Amino acid sequence: LLGRTAMVGSASSPLISEPEGYLTPEQRVNKRLRLVRLGICIFVSCLVVGVVVTAVRLATANASQDQIDTTFPPCRKGYVLGLREGAGRARPELILWSGKSERNCNKNELCDDLWTFDVNASGTNQTAGAGGRWRRVPARRDTVRPEPRWKATSVQDDAGNLYVFAGDPLRPDGSYISDVWKLDAKTLAWEQLQPACDADSVPAGSSATCDALQRRAHAAAIMNNTMYVHGGKDPASDLINDIWSLDLTSLRWTLLWEDETGKNSKGAPHVPAARKGHTLVAYPTLHRNATGKRERALVLFGGRVDIQQYFNDVWAFFPDHGAWEPLVPERLGAVRAPGALQPHP
Numbered sequence: 001l002l003g004r005t006a007m008v009g010s011a012s013s014p015l016i017s018e019p020e021g022y023l024t025p026e027q028r029v030n031k032r033l034r035l036v037r038l039g040i041c042i043f044v045s046c047l048v049v050g051v052v053v054t055a056v057r058l059a060t061a062n063a064s065q066d067q068i069d070t071t072f073p074p075c076r077k078g079y080v081l082g083l084r085e086g087a088g089r090a091r092p093e094l095i096l097w098s099g100k101s102e103r104n105c106n107k108n109e110l111c112d113d114l115w116t117f118d119v120n121a122s123g124t125n126q127t128a129g130a131g132g133r134w135r136r137v138p139a140r141r142d143t144v145r146p147e148p149r150w151k152a153t154s155v156q157d158d159a160g161n162l163y164v165f166a167g168d169p170l171r172p173d174g175s176y177i178s179d180v181w182k183l184d185a186k187t188l189a190w191e192q193l194q195p196a197c198d199a200d201s202v203p204a205g206s207s208a209t210c211d212a213l214q215r216r217a218h219a220a221a222i223m224n225n226t227m228y229v230h231g232g233k234d235p236a237s238d239l240i241n242d243i244w245s246l247d248l249t250s251l252r253w254t255l256l257w258e259d260e261t262g263k264n265s266k267g268a269p270h271v272p273a274a275r276k277g278h279t280l281v282a283y284p285t286l287h288r289n290a291t292g293k294r295e296r297a298l299v300l301f302g303g304r305v306d307i308q309q310y311f312n313d314v315w316a317f318f319p320d321h322g323a324w325e326p327l328v329p330e331r332l333g334a335v336r337a338p339g340a341l342q343p344h345p
Contacts, residue, residue, distance in 0.1 A: 072134040073115050075102035078150030082162040084116065084185055091120045095162060095183070100150035100170075110148040110170055114139070114188065137188050145190045146181040153220035155227050157248060160185035163193075163227060165246075168216040176235045178213035180246065195246055197253040208242065208255055215240055216276075221298055223282035225249055228256075228298055228319065232276050238263040239274035239305065243298075243317060257322045271324050272315045278303025288318055289325055296320065299327070 023031065079099025085092035094117035098110060105111035114137040139145060152167025162183040168176055180193040197210035218232025218240070227246040234240055241259035246252070259265040259274065267273030279301050286297040298317040304310040314327040 073113065074105060074111060076100060076111055080152055080154045080162070080164055082154060082156050084160060086160060091118055093118050097164070098148045098150065110150060112148040143189060144192060146179065146192070147177065149177065151216040153218055153229065155220050155222035157222065157225060163248065165220060165227065165229060166213065166215050166218065174235055176214040176216050193251060195251040195253055201253045202255045206255060206258060208258055210253065212240065212242065213244065213253065218276070219278045219280035219300065221280040221282045223284070223296060228280065230280055230300065231274060231278065231303070239276060241265045241274035245319065256319055257317070272300060272313065273311070275303035275305060275311055278311070283316070286316055290323065
C-alpha cells in the first residue's frame with residue numbers, strides 16, 4: 001500500500017499527468033517572446049519593402065522628370081506667361097517662366113526655368129505637338145535672374161518686354177517678395193529693376209508703407225507704360241485691397257488707392273471686396289457714371305476669399321480720379337454692341 005501510494009504521488013505517474021496542451025510558466029514566456037520576435041520580423045520586413053518600393057517609385061519619377069525636362073515643361077501652376085513677337089521674328093512665341101510644379105523641379109517644388117513655345121511650328125517628333133514646339137532657354141551663369149516663384153504677375157510693354165512683379169518664393173520663413181524684373185523680348189536676358197518707393201509714394205494721411213508691396217495672387221495690368229497692381233495676399237495671409245502704380249519710365253511706385261476699412265475688407269456698394277486670384281485688364285476708354293464722360297480705366301473680374309467664397313463681379317477703377325464703379329452685367333438675351341461690358345449709354 002505504501003508503495004502504491006508512493007507511485008500515485010510520483011511525478012512520473014500517468015494518473016496525475018498534466019492536460020494536453022498545458023504550458024509551464026517558462027514555456028508561456030518563451031512562446032510570447034517568439035510571437036513578439038515574429039511580429040518584429042514582419043514589421044521590419046514590411047518597412048523594408050515599403051522603403052524599396054518608395055525608392056523605386058522616386059527613381060522612376062525622377063527619371064520621368066529628367067525626360068520631361070529635356071522635351072517640354074513639367075506640369076505647373078502659378079506661372080508667368082507672355083507672348084514674344086515682332087522684332088523681325090517670323091513667328092510668334094509664348095514665353096513661360098517658373099511656377100509651382102506638380103512634380104519636383106528640384107528647388108523647393110518651384111521651377112527655375114525659362115521656355116519658349118513656337119506656336120506655328122510643325123513636326124511629328126516628341127518635341128512637337130499639333131502646330132507647336134517647346135524650347136528650353138539655357139540659363140547663363142554670368143547673368144542674374146529672378147528667384148523662382150509662383151503666383152506672381154506679369155505685364156508686357158509695347159516692345160514686348162515682360163515685367164514680372166512679386167509672388168511667393170516658398171521661403172522657409174514664409175516671406176514674400178516685391179521685386180520687379182524685366183525680361184528683354186529680343187535677347188531673353190533678365191534685368192532687375194530698382195524702382196523707388198519712399199514717403200512720397202504714399203499719399204499724406206495714409207498709414208501704408210512700401211512693405212505693403214510684398215504679395216502674391218494679386219492682379220496686374222499695363223496702360224500707357226504704367227503697371228497697375230491690385231489686391232492679393234500678404235505674408236500674414238491677410239487679403240489686401242489697394243492699387244499701386246509703377247511708372248516704367250521713371251521707375252517710381254505710387255499708391256493710388258487703399259480701402260479705408262483695412263485688410264480683409266468686405267467691400268461696399270462703391271468698393272470691391274478684398275480678394276486674390278482675380279484678373280485686371282486695362283480699358284483705354286470707359287464710360288464713368290460719376291462724370292458722364294469716358295475715361296481710361298482698369299477692369300477687375302472675379303477672384304476669391306478662400307476655397308468657399310468666390311466672386312464673379314466686375315468693377316472699374318478710374319486711376320485719374322482714384323474711384324471705383326461697379327459694372328453690372330446685363331441679363332442673358334439682351335443685345336449689346338461688341339465690347340460693351342455694362343449697360344452704360
